[in-house]
Amino acid sequence: MIPKVSLDNIDLSFPDASRPDGRKVIYEDFSLQIEKGSFTVLLGPSGCGKSTLLNIINGLLKPNTARGIVIDGTDLRSEPDLSRQMAYVFQGPRLLRWKTLAENAEFGLRGLGVQPREKWRDLIDKYFRAVGLGDAQHLYPHQVSGGMRQRASIVRAWVNEPQILLMDEPFSHLDEITAAEMRRILTNLWTSEEERRTIVFVTHDISEAAQLATDIIMLTPAPSKICLRRKVDLPWPRRMDSDEVIAVEKELRHAFAERAGIGF
Ligand SMILES: Nc1ncnc2c1ncn2[C@@H]1O[C@H](COP(=O)(O)OP(=O)(O)O)[C@@H](O)[C@H]1O
Ligand SMILES: [Mg+2]
Numbered sequence: 001m002i003p004k005v006s007l008d009n010i011d012l013s014f015p016d017a018s019r020p021d022g023r024k025v026i027y028e029d030f031s032l033q034i035e036k037g038s039f040t041v042l043l044g045p046s047g048c049g050k051s052t053l054l055n056i057i058n059g060l061l062k063p064n065t066a067r068g069i070v071i072d073g074t075d076l077r078s079e080p081d082l083s084r085q086m087a088y089v090f091q092g093p094r095l096l097r098w099k100t101l102a103e104n105a106e107f108g109l110r111g112l113g114v115q116p117r118e119k120w121r122d123l124i125d126k127y128f129r130a131v132g133l134g135d136a137q138h139l140y141p142h143q144v145s146g147g148m149r150q151r152a153s154i155v156r157a158w159v160n161e162p163q164i165l166l167m168d169e170p171f172s173h174l175d176e177i178t179a180a181e182m183r184r185i186l187t188n189l190w191t192s193e194e195e196r197r198t199i200v201f202v203t204h205d206i207s208e209a210a211q212l213a214t215d216i217i218m219l220t221p222a223p224s225k226i227c228l229r230r231k232v233d234l235p236w237p238r239r240m241d242s243d244e245v246i247a248v249e250k251e252l253r254h255a256f257a258e259r260a261g262i263g264f
Pocket of ligand 2: 050051052168
């Protein structure tokens with residue numbers, strides 16, 4: 001395995017006045033490797049520290065102590081510029097409502113500052129087309145559906161052609177039908193590129209994890225531990241109702257019950 005991201009021996013706690021020792025421990029001696037080119041799904045209950053983990057990988061949040069926060073063999077703390085190889089997709093689309101979808105993507109390009117300006121127009125066209133929004137990029141967020149807004153937010157990240165995409169429950173606020181369509185669009189985009197980007201996708205949705213992941217990392221409630229790590233070696237495109245995906249989903253439900261003490 002070639003690790004794209006390696007977190008080594010992370011400790012993180014937050015102040016919490018309701019506890020006798022005044023702290024809530026989120027991670028203790030926590031380590032995690034994410035394989036290059038994988039679609040890694042971090043699956044865990046709300047509050048276990050999934051968003052926190054993305055923020056640590058991105059360098060936005062510093063753990064209390066860590067032996068390593070390593071991207072491509074280099075520690076992020078000695079090379080903060082590494083975070084410009086990463087782009088975020090959040091739970092809500094977070095588009096600027098006074099800018100068109102294309103201008104929002106441009107905002108993403110300006111933010112990371114990794115693509116030369118003369119390529120912006122082509123990149124924007126290319127990725128809006130790739131998610132089926134070729135004709136909608138000149139519309140404003142309020143003129144399009146929630147699913148289209150979330151697609152635009154994926155484009156805003158993807159135009160940077162980042163080596164790592166950090167996706168924090170990007171479809172959890174969408175209705176199930178739209179979410180299913182988004183998963184198809186996302187995996188089509190991801191598998192269409194010869195050299196696949198590394199995706200770190202956070203969710204608390206077990207069936208979503210089974211459908212999307214090449215690698216599943218299941219986390220327990222905080223202080224969070226990895227209670228299951230599993231490859232999902234199924235071809236693309238995947239169907240949510242295929243026997244194979246349903247079998248993985250079942251196994252994940254059992255693992256949650258047995259290893260994390262969470263029943264469904
Ligand atoms: N900046 C912060 N200050 C204090 N507590 C925080 C902060 N960020 C997160 N937490 C706490 O850390 C825990 C994990 O948060 P988070 O990573 O957002 O969970 P998840 O994304 O898995 O739902 C939660 O209990 C949350 O309240
Ligand atoms: Mg979260």
